[in-house]
Amino acid sequence: MIEEQDVLICLGSLEGLEDRHGAMLPPVAQASLFRKRSAKELLEGLKREHEEYIYSRGTNPTVKVLEDRLAALERGESCKCFSSGMAAISSVLASLLESGDHVLFVNNIYGPTLQLAELLARFGIDHTAIHGDDVRNFEEFIEHNTKLIYFESPGSMTFGLAPIREISKAAKERGIVTCIDNTVSTPLFQKPLEMGIDIAVHSLTKYVGGHSDAVGGAVVTSRELMEKIFYRGYMLFGGALAPQNAWLFLRGLMTMPARVRQHEADALAVAHFLAEHPKVKRVLHPALSVNERVLFETQMRGYAGLFSAVLDVEDFEELCAIVDSLRLFGKAVSWGGAESLVIPASGFDDDYGPQGIPKHLIRLSIGLEGADMLIEDLSNALAGN
Template sequence: MKKENIETILSHDGKKAHSKGAVVPPIYQNSLFTMKDWDDAEQTFDDRINNYIYTRGNNPSVRIVEEKLAKISGGESAKLFGSGMAAISASILSCITSGSHIITVKNIYGPANNLLQNYFKPKFNVDVTYISGIDIKEFEDAIQPNTSLIYLESPSSVILSLQDIEAVVKLAKPKGIKTVIDNTWSSPIFQKPLSLGVDLEIHSCTKYIGGHSDVVAGIVIGSKRDIDNLFTKEFELLGAKIAPFEAWLLLRSLRTLKIRMDQHQKSALAVAQFLESHPKIEKINYPGLKSFPQYELGKKQMTGYGGLMSFQLKTFDLNKIKTFFNNLNLFQIGVSWGGHESLIYAPAISYLKELSKEQFEGMGISLGDIRISIGLENTEDLVDDLYNGLKLI
């Protein structure tokens, strides 16, 4: 039988999920599941990873989404969490012990960086080495005897730098080092790190997978062995479960994920090309542009590009930057991204509150760096909005 394409997988929820022919599966909004007798209860508890006992563990509404995302990502199993940060925290915890060493890139998601630097490091004596991640030799030189994890984010936050995922995996595996990647920017549509050998793949489902700015969630995808291990420890014991209704919302969103990603990509490329040619833009970071320094690496490990990009204005005058921000009509100011609406944000606003001046400068970010997320509005309207805002600085 011919292998199903992603669009088909996303559009069908499986007959086992349906009740009386309902085209949309019901929401299993219950906290527990009863057993028919003593023997059934014993058998259920013998395999609590795969059975329904209590919604803090498994729930049918949640399971449908987990199975679908695992399938399109090329993973054997997946676990949904109540937020992207819960998924990140659980993944990292599953790969470290007290005294471990972690290698990561400088431009990872701000709260993830905070977790490593200000929580794991002082509380669990976990050492962290930050590198640019552009050259594989950086990873090789950073490895220590106690290195247990290489944490990737490709493309990375703000500057969207790439790491050679396959090369990192080839370096890590023989040494028994786990590899984890935040793959939110590309979504499972445009990049499949598990096929390149990565152990665990993370997504903030709040972004493209949710796509409607109405749900907060995260997911970890990997081998059955790794996800089972994570389930019985970091997931079950820390209790970062997702509600059945939120899982149902994600299921709704998955049906249009491929279509939405195609449009995000189309519009983002047009906006990036406009900004690239604008005289008031110093530089633009978007892997889909041929001028992007790692364009060829992007083509090698991605099949498409998300709608998030950054650019640097040719001014560090805060008043001018504020004028540009405040006079945009379609781009709303917001910290998240990946929804149907276009957003703008300046990393300096929050990063300077979360990081020291030295850490901020070490990430290669300036006051003039701007991040925009391209939504599903008309592309010409978005370009006009940016054009009108740039005229004022």
């Protein structure tokens, strides 16, 4: 269930429109800098760059409207937007960690985030990545120098859930900061900050944008943590979101509640069809997992359109032939747009690949074409037509 308040936040209906002449969306403040009336005003402003318009690598009025809406949706005090989801993630890690620290990554983590963890090893930051059954026993992997627990729920590719409230409790007891990548759920279907998590990161490129036309990211957290992230990872690495793209994300937000409801209904119909199909061994969708029923019902308010299926095929060649014969599913990375997409897990010899990804898995992003059309397409492809 999506809350009424969230629909109004997405639409901007709770904002005063006086200084916009009643326009629903703000103008694009296509400016790199903001002039002040005097030298002293400029120098005073520079001391509060996180809340003053000085330079668009710091703050920008169009981006600020998006940041305020995302903070409100996540029930956080503060949001900063970035030029990509990875810029947001790397800024969090670089801002909060130092040499000698350890990070615990819980659940199937988006591949490039783990590659970033490997890179951080060069700067003396150690990590452990756990998935599968270990997720439930995450406490066993906390070290004396663990400074951050970073997790996904649902996890990438396999969509298993992590116990959000338990992670928050265990971390708070030990003074460890927690960060979730909340991209797949969107702030409409899962509110991790309300469950005690310190930081939510997002790729806005997916459901927030919704039209496969812009790349962006966001971090939502407390004012205190944001000051660190702003003056370190955000300002110094310089991954600022361009105002034109912020405007596209604001437009995307306006239709996000309606879109994710449609993605949810259609993806459930497709997932149930696949779960019954003889050519399908397993469907990996948070709402269909019997083992994770309780977590799904207590942590999530719904789920949009991204899930995986494990096919009963002879080999990788047969898997690719099925994927290629799909007419309506684009073969592409990313997800969350109006068009359905499919990507196979890359071929590997063992039964399980990296992070326990099962052999012969395909990930589907269910778009807005309509469930009947998509089911017919899948049915034909699985029949070898």
